[in-house]
Structure formats: structure tokens, C-alpha cells
Amino acid sequence: MKGNVIRAGTRLLETLEHAGYTAYFVGGYVRDFFLNRPVNDLDVATSAAPEEVMKLFERVVPTGLAHGTVTVLMDGIPIEVTTYRTETGYADYRRPDQVKFVTSIEEDLARRDFTINAMAMDVRGKLVDPYNGKCDLRRRQIRAVGEANERFAEDALRMFRALRFASQLSFEIEAATMAAIADNASLISHIAVERIRAEWHKLIMGTEPESTIILLAGTGLAAHIPGLSRLLHTTEWIDPSEGKRTVTLREWSDLHVRWAVLLLLSGTGNESTNIMRALRCENKLIKKCKQLIHLVMNFAENTEPVSQSTKSPAASMTVPEEKALCILLTHAYEEVVAAASVYDRLIGAGGRSSPCGLEPFFRQRYETMAVKNISSLAVSGADLQRATGRSPGMWISRVLLQLALDVNTDCVANTADALLARARMMVNEYT
Missing domain, CATH: 1.10.246 (Serum Albumin; Chain A, Domain 1)
Structure with a gap:
């Protein structure tokens, strides 16, 4: 798929250039190219006006004409093509009040959020990098384009995006950019909760969610976000400097499991529905998270050491036979194993990777069942x-x-x- 996307994008750029326009790959693709990360989609910036782009290609969807954006279906692959533009006035701290089309890629890059996203590359691989984004990639840092306070006043969601990128890329946020996030934290209240939720989910599914969550709470952003204000009212439970944290979210790959772990660690497991609804999470996700928390607490109430006389933390943990069978028969096996692994790491004595834990207990019991459902x-x-x-x-x-x-x-x-x-x-x- 990666090769198909790049080939389609290359053909698109060549078509625009042959028609007399300039065109570049921009944004995430250029960043991820230098980081050797997978390519999922492409964005293109061009000197061609939207109407001119629509004349050049057979299949075009006018997805954002007011802002100069159309989606070209090239070999069946959707590629967003946006005319070079500048933006002015952000009354709602999100969308520009006025968009002006320009002819220079440098002017277009000046409106972007972070230096690592403000690079452009043409079809021959020539890089346009007016803000030293490639250098910031080497330094592994997130730095705002130009004046950080101005960038965040234009689009307050950029503050959360900085933290999301830090989690996904294992980057640090440059000091002046970080200070600007703290100074402008209250502006996040102007952003739709659904957009914040999308960034939050990318953040907690990143490679460095714990340290980034600590940063998020420290900036004051969480205090202005429904749901997160309660979940992150304190982060002692996840801060290794407090000696509290013994688990990492990276141990689980599913979103609802990471949510459940955060809620349990923060002591807000009983508030999962209210917290997640405040952040406008989907009902399906809320239900799965609530069920997993319920299973974990069920284990806490019904689990006991095999040997009642031993107090050893390595004692084998188990659930009464009939109770274990009922759980396996009435819940999806994958959910039981996930809940057992969470119990082992957060509550139980055995530890997730230990043969004494509940996870291996349920795996072994499931294998021996004559009727699995x-x-x-x-x-x-x-x-x-x-x-x-x-x-x-x-x-x-x-x-x-x-x-x-x-x-x-x-x-x-x-x-x-x-x-x-x-x-x-x-x-x-x-x-």
C-alpha cells in the first residue's frame, strides 16, 4: 500500500508540473519520510487554484473549496490537494476568518503549526524547509513555527496536537513552545470536545503516553477539558518521580484497555461512563471499557491465593472453578484475558508475565474447556x-x-x- 500511495502522489505532482504549476508533498508525509515512518496518506500543496486542479483530473471531490482544498482520486487513492494560501483572523480560535490564495510555497508553510510539519518536498526530492524542521527532527523536538503564542491563538487545538506528537514520536516539546501552551491553556475551551477527544486517543495510543499525560496535566490544559479535568486532577498515580507507577500503557494495544488502565490507576473506575461521555466518546467504547473495569473489579473480589497459608507475592492466584467457568462462558475470551492481564499488573500478586497470574490461569482453563461457549x-x-x-x-x-x-x-x-x-x-x- 505504501508504494501505491507514493506512486499515485508522484503521478499527481508530475501532472500539475506538466501543466505549468508548482506542487509539493507537504505536512505529515515529509515529516514521516525523514523519520522512516509508514505512509498512510498524502497531502499536496500547489500553485494551481482549486478550479484548475479540478480541470486536470477526472475524479475530484470538492471537499473544501472555500479553503482551497479538493480531494483527487488518483488510481483510487484519495489525495488532498490545497492551493497555497495564507490565513488571517481566528475569531473562534480554530478556523480562519479569511483565506487568501498565494503563489509561494514559503508563504503557505508560514501558516503551519510546527516546524516538523512545515516542510515541503517536490517530485524530485528537493526539500523546502524555511523553519529548520529537518534539524528539529534530528533534535527530536516539537517547536512552533514562528511565534508560538500566535500559532496557538490562531488554532488552540495545536496545543493538544503538540502533546500528541510528543507521545507518538517520543519527542520533547521545545521550551518556548511548552511555555506558550501553559500561557494559552484556557483557549482550549473554545475547541469542540470531539476534536480534543480524537487527539487524546492518539496521545494515549502513542509510544510515550505516561510522560505526555504528566505534561498535559502540568500545562493546565486538562483543567479546561470536560472529562480530562476529573481524570487528570492529579497525576501522582502515573508519575514515576512519586514512586507510584509500576505499569506502562504500552503493555496493551487496545484503546479501551488503555482507557480502563488510566481510569483504574487514577481511582476513577466507578466514574468511567461520566468521564468518557463528557469527552464525547462513542457508546461502544464506553461499554467495552466499563465491562473490562467490571471484570477487573470482579477478579479483585473473587481471587484468592492457591495456598491460603502463604503470604508470598509470587503465590499463584486463582478464581473459584465455577466462577471462572461462568466468566469464560459469558464474556468474550479476549476480554477476559485482557481484564486478567490488567488485574495482574495493577492489583494481583503474580504480575502480568508471571505464570502465577490470572492471565495464564484463564488461558489454561479455557484450553481445557469441553464447551467454550x-x-x-x-x-x-x-x-x-x-x-x-x-x-x-x-x-x-x-x-x-x-x-x-x-x-x-x-x-x-x-x-x-x-x-x-x-x-x-x-x-x-x-x-
């Missing part, structure tokens, strides 16, 4: 209704779960006759 039983809910003559109801799920437990504890065979006989007995006992 209720749908694998030889009978269904409809079979139970026909065999008992009863109407549909909650009793069906309860009986099916008990049948699955019985099969896994060798109390009954997983055959239709045996299961229906056992089900009739249970129904008679209940009634």
Missing part, C-alpha cells in the same frame, strides 16, 4: 422450550449456562438427550 452446546433455547413446553423467558439463559457448566465439570455429556434430560430436571426443581 453456550452456542457450542448440543441443544438450543428453542430445544429447551419444545422439551419442557414452557414459554420463552430468562429461565432459558440460566438453564443453558448451567448446562454448559455441567458439561465443563463432567457432570453431563454434551449430547442432546443427556442435556434435555438434565434441563427437565432443572426446570422441575425451579418450579
